[in-house]
Every structure is written in structure tokens, then in C-alpha cells.
Amino acid sequence: MSTLVEVRFLPAERSVWIAPGSTILAAAEAAGLEVVTGCTRGMCGTDPVRVPSGAEGLAAPAGHERGTLDRMGLGPDWRLACSARVERGPLVVELGTF
Numbered sequence: 518m519s520t521l522v523e524v525r526f527l528p529a530e531r532s533v534w535i536a537p538g539s540t541i542l543a544a545a546e547a548a549g550l551e552v553v554t555g556c557t558r559g560m561c562g563t564d565p566v567r568v569p570s571g572a573e574g575l576a577a578p579a580g581h582e583r584g585t586l587d588r589m590g591l592g593p594d595w596r597l598a599c600s601a602r603v604e605r606g607p608l609v610v611e612l613g614t615f
């Protein structure tokens with residue numbers, strides 16, 4: 518049995534506990550929050566979210582996500598909701614600020 522990870526979403530101030538390995542997108546859906554997505558594969562850049570706290574608890578961006586973040590010029594506190602996987606928490610994610 519794995520330990521669940523807390524993800525808190527701003528500005529909604531809503532928290533969920535999810536299994537490690539889940540994406541930020543899955544966490545948002547579990548919290549009942551909508552994230553507009555496109556490809557859901559880290560390629561289109563539709564779903565950037567800022568992670569003001571706990572970003573070190575995410576798996577490092579790789580593959581398509583890494584390339585898209587670079588192409589968009591986003592800094593280290595930005596991730597793509599569809600691709601960023603939560604490993605440990607707590608984590609704070611800001612929606613709707615891009």
C-alpha cells in the first residue's frame with residue numbers, strides 16, 4: 518500500500534489526497550476542478566500550471582513536457598498538468614494563472 522500525497526489547489530483552496538504517480542491533471546479532476554487540456558501528452562502546451570510550493574515532489578519534466586516547457590519559455594515553477602507526476606507532497610498548485 519502506497520502513502521497518499523496531498524495536493525492543494527489555489528485559488529480554489531481545495532485539497533485532495535492522491536496516489537503517487539498520479540498527474541496534476543488527475544489530482545485536479547479528483548478535486549472537482551477543471552483544467553483545459555488538448556493533447557494530454559505534453560505536446561500542445563494548453564495546460565501550464567504554476568507550482569509555488571513542493572515542486573521538488575514532482576518527477577522531473579522529461580520527453581515532450583520538457584520540450585514544450587522550453588519552447589514556451591516557462592521557468593522551473595511551471596509544469597504541464599497532463600504530464601507532471603506527483604511523487605511526494607505536500608504540493609501546492611495554482612490554476613488559471615497562465
Ligand code: FES
Binds near residue numbers: 553554557563585597
Ligand atoms: S494537454 Fe497538451 S500539453 Fe498538456
